[in-house]
Amino acid sequence: MTEPARVEDVHALAAAMPHVTRLEGPKGNAVYQVGGKSFVFFRTPQPDARDAETGEKFPDVIMFWVESEEDKDALVHDPTTPFFTTPRFDGHLSVLLRAADLHRLSREELAEIVQDAWLSRASNRRREKWLAEHPAR
Numbered sequence: 001m002t003e004p005a006r007v008e009d010v011h012a013l014a015a016a017m018p019h020v021t022r023l024e025g026p027k028g029n030a031v032y033q034v035g036g037k038s039f040v041f042f043r044t045p046q047p048d049a050r051d052a053e054t055g056e057k058f059p060d061v062i063m064f065w066v067e068s069e070e071d072k073d074a075l076v077h078d079p080t081t082p083f084f085t086t087p088r089f090d091g092h093l094s095v096l097l098r099a100a101d102l103h104r105l106s107r108e109e110l111a112e113i114v115q116d117a118w119l120s121r122a123s124n125r126r127r128e129k130w131l132a133e134h135p136a137r
Helices: 007-016 069-077 099-104 107-121 124-133
Strands: 020-024 030-034 037-042 061-065 094-098
Touching (some): 007 020, 007 030
């Protein structure tokens, strides 16, 4: 594996995608949007994502949108990835990841996740333009 992913990489990769706006949530959490649609969202601690041993809410959950339920299932059920979901997100096209587990991904793997999240939320015109400019995908 190459360089492990870090929180700073999530911010840099999301911000580098075209037509991105970064918003601050009410508690200062970063929300990255394309065309007014979120694609990467730094969650505040929520009751649906807790440490199994201590019951403490995870303070570092990041949500990434995905293209389809199949993509979500593939990421969540692959034991080699750190992605998860909770019943709260049943039917929602997103996966969750703790910042503490980012090191389990390479920066390149994270780049693909962020790009796929952006592609899942961008307009058809923006998606087609980006894909034409990045044919290696």
